[in-house]
Amino acid sequence: MVILAPMAGATDQAFRLIVKSFGCDLAVSEMVSAQGLVYNNKNTQALLRFSEEERPIAVQLFGHDPKTLAKTAAIVAEEHRPDMIDLNMGCPTPRIVKNGDGAALLKTPRLVGEIVQAVVESAGLPVTVKIRLGWERDRINCVEIARRIEDAGAYWITVHARTRDQFYGGRADWDKIGEVKAAVSIPVVGNGDVDSPQAAARLLAAAGCDHVMVGRGALGKPWLLHHIQHYLDTASLLPEPSLAERISTALAHLRLKIELQGEEHAVKEMRSHLAWYLKGIPHSSRARAAVNQAVSYKEVEALLENFAESLAHQDEI
Secondary structure: OOOEOOOOOOOHHHHHHHHHOOOOEEEEEEEHHHHHHHOOOHHHHHOOOHHHOOOOOOEEEEEOOOOHHHHHHHHHHHHHHOOOEEEEOOOOOHHHOOOOOOHHHOOOHHHHHHHHHHHHHHOOOEEEEEEEEEEEOOOOHHHHHHHHHOOOOOOEEEEEEEOOOHOOOOOOOOOHHHHHHHOOOOEEEEEEOOOOOOHHHOOOOOOOOOOOEEEEHHHOOOOOHHHHHHHHHHHHOOOOOOHHHHHHHHHHHHHHHHHHHHHHHHHHHHHHHHHHHHHOOOOOHHHHHHHOOOOHHHHHHHHHHHHHHHHHHHHOO
C-alpha cells in the first residue's frame, strides 16, 4: 500500500480528495486532539469531517491519557465511522510535546502500551500507531516501543525514520525501520524521505517493510502516490505533469477547498499549497510571492495563467 501521511495544516479534506482523485490506497487525517473532542471544540470537530470518496481513511488522534483517548476513539468510531484509528506518537512540535503528547510519549514506553491497549479495547476498529525512532539520537528505542505496541494489539506500526530532535532535518535512517520490521510480526509502514517513486522502492528494499507512507513529498504533487504505486507495480515511470496540468490541478484543489470552507478562508489557507505547486518551476519566485497575497479565486487563476503564459513566451525567445 501507498499511504498519505497525516500532516497538520496540510492533509485537510480538500487535499485528501485531490490526492484520492489520482489514486491513493489510504489517507490519514490531520491529527485530532482527544482533549479537544472531550470539550467538543468546534475546530477539533471540523478536522473529523470526511466524505465517502476518501475511503479508506484513518482518523489520527493525539493525547497522553489512556482513558481520554479510549473514550474519544469510541466516539469517533461510533459517530464518524472511519476505517481505522491512528495514534500519533511522533509529532515533534514544541506545542504538542510540551503537554506530553506526540513524540514525548516515546520517553515512557509503558504508557505507550497502556494507551494502545485502551484504544484497541474501546474503538472496535483497527488501531494503528505512528512513531519516530526515539526522543533523541542517543535515546533510540523504536524496537522496544514497537514491541509494546504489538503486544497491546495494534494493527500495524508506522515508523518515521527520524528522532524527535531531528524534526524533519537530516536523512531518514531506513535501516532502523528494518530493525523494527525484524522485531515484530504485525505490518510495518516505512516513512521518511519518500519524495519519488524510486525512493519508495529503495525504502521498501532497504527496510523490508510492508507498506510505504508519503508525507512532505506529496505537497504540491498530489499525483505522487499514484506514480509511486505505478512504479512499484510496473518498474516504469509515469511522465511528470506539464505546467498546464499542474496549474489545472492547483485550481481544482482550490475549488474543492472553497466548496468546503468558503472563498476567503480557503484562498488564505491555500497559499502554502499554491507555493508548493510552483516549487521547482523556473522563474516561479515572483508568482509564488504574488499568490501569497491573493484573496480570491479569480485573482489566483489570473496569476497562475499569466505566469504560464510568461514562461511559455520566455521559452519561445
